[in-house]
Amino acid sequence: MPKIAKPLGALEVSRLSGAGLHAVGTIAGLYLAINKNGARSWILRTKVGNRRTDIGLGSYPAIALSVARERALEAKEKIRQGIDPIADKRARRSVIEWTFDRCAAEYIALHRAGWKNAKHAQQWENTLATYASPEFGSKHVREIGISEVLSAIQPHWLTKNETMVRLRNRIELVLSWAAVKGFRAKENPAAWRGNLDSVLPKPSKVNKRKAHKALAYTDINRFVSRLTLSDGMSAKCLHFLILTATRSNEARGAQWSEIDMQGQTWTIPAERMKAGISHRIPLSAPAVALLASLPRFEGNDNVFQGRANKPLSDMSLTLHMRRMEVDAVPHGFRSTFVDWAAERTNYPPELREMALAHKIANQTQAAYQRGDMFERRRALMNDWAVFVHTPPAQVSVRQIRGAA
Numbered sequence: 001m002p003k004i005a006k007p008l009g010a011l012e013v014s015r016l017s018g019a020g021l022h023a024v025g026t027i028a029g030l031y032l033a034i035n036k037n038g039a040r041s042w043i044l045r046t047k048v049g050n051r052r053t054d055i056g057l058g059s060y061p062a063i064a065l066s067v068a069r070e071r072a073l074e075a076k077e078k079i080r081q082g083i084d085p086i087a088d089k090r091a092r093r094s095v096i097e098w099t100f101d102r103c104a105a106e107y108i109a110l111h112r113a114g115w116k117n118a119k120h121a122q123q124w125e126n127t128l129a130t131y132a133s134p135e136f137g138s139k140h141v142r143e144i145g146i147s148e149v150l151s152a153i154q155p156h157w158l159t160k161n162e163t164m165v166r167l168r169n170r171i172e173l174v175l176s177w178a179a180v181k182g183f184r185a186k187e188n189p190a191a192w193r194g195n196l197d198s199v200l201p202k203p204s205k206v207n208k209r210k211a212h213k214a215l216a217y218t219d220i221n222r223f224v225s226r227l228t229l230s231d232g233m234s235a236k237c238l239h240f241l242i243l244t245a246t247r248s249n250e251a252r253g254a255q256w257s258e259i260d261m262q263g264q265t266w267t268i269p270a271e272r273m274k275a276g277i278s279h280r281i282p283l284s285a286p287a288v289a290l291l292a293s294l295p296r297f298e299g300n301d302n303v304f305q306g307r308a309n310k311p312l313s314d315m316s317l318t319l320h321m322r323r324m325e326v327d328a329v330p331h332g333f334r335s336t337f338v339d340w341a342a343e344r345t346n347y348p349p350e351l352r353e354m355a356l357a358h359k360i361a362n363q364t365q366a367a368y369q370r371g372d373m374f375e376r377r378r379a380l381m382n383d384w385a386v387f388v389h390t391p392p393a394q395v396s397v398r399q400i401r402g403a404a
Helices: 012-016 065-080 084-097 100-114 116-134 146-156 161-180 219-226 234-246 248-252 285-292 318-322 334-346 348-357 362-368 374-390 395-402
Strands: 020-023 030-034 040-048 051-060 265-268 279-282
Touching: 012 065, 020 348, 040 065, 051 065, 051 084, 065 084, 100 116, 116 146, 116 161, 146 161, 161 279, 161 362, 219 234, 219 334, 219 374, 234 285, 234 318, 234 334, 234 374, 248 318, 279 334, 279 374, 285 374, 334 374, 348 374
Parallel strands: none
Antiparallel strands: 020 030, 030 040, 040 051, 265 279
């Protein structure tokens, strides 16, 4: 049994220095441990059964001397009762801390850096907090079964199917992470195949998702002609979006550093792309001319400047189209481009898919198609720009047939 050292007061403890264990008295085996970096913590050196054990009681000065002595007495009392304080603490921590909410927070924190933007993490937090937490957020993950998962998902499966599909997937991932960490069994009650698919109708049967409203390709020239009458930045961005067949966030977030005016190329970095892969876009002459007409601001790399030196907001293009009283949305221009390419040209489908930064659906074809068909896409985008700026009555046979 360790000897009891001379009792030290709080002031004397604060003056202790030098790496090692410093006995503080009153309770046998109670030490202030100081490591080589000067960090300090409380240690109770004692025996649990026949095994010598060091029990951590907290860091100093966050844990005061008086509290450290109380914790040491509690630990010794547990040992006297035949309880291992370390094992008991580990068990209680498992019961109290590893609730679904805690596991979800840990999962999000670990994966946040790998997600493309902060909005994705916020969506995770919002869906879990809205639908999962009220049902089983405070439960330990080992207690969550199919009934708990269904309590969160089933009431909204028919009315909010797209959101519930995401929610189910997120619950499954959190529970899978908890299983790997050893907090629950590996069987996952949120899995779809061979599990929830026998209880809930398929999303494809429930989710009647509406396509983005798009302008007919036969009306694109009339729309762009009206668009060019406006000098606003939203109109300029919409025009550029149409000429490049890009998504709204890609166009609005365009940076001058991404654009090679001489090479007539726009390279969007992977972190700004939906698929997480960088995308090169050949710029037609009208697209280059549009960029050349835009003002540049010193110390700011935004191509389409919004308020407070930031890119245009996510609603700026939609609002501009509403003011023009057009029954379509910015994303719909990608469909307009596809319809034109399919109906009026002979360009192959995979070329159109590459222009849209889509993956090639045919896996065999994708395996052999290593390049990005850049020069052929340049011809496609040039033809598209000509069609966009040519009144319907003046469209030539060449513009209708495109290139083989």
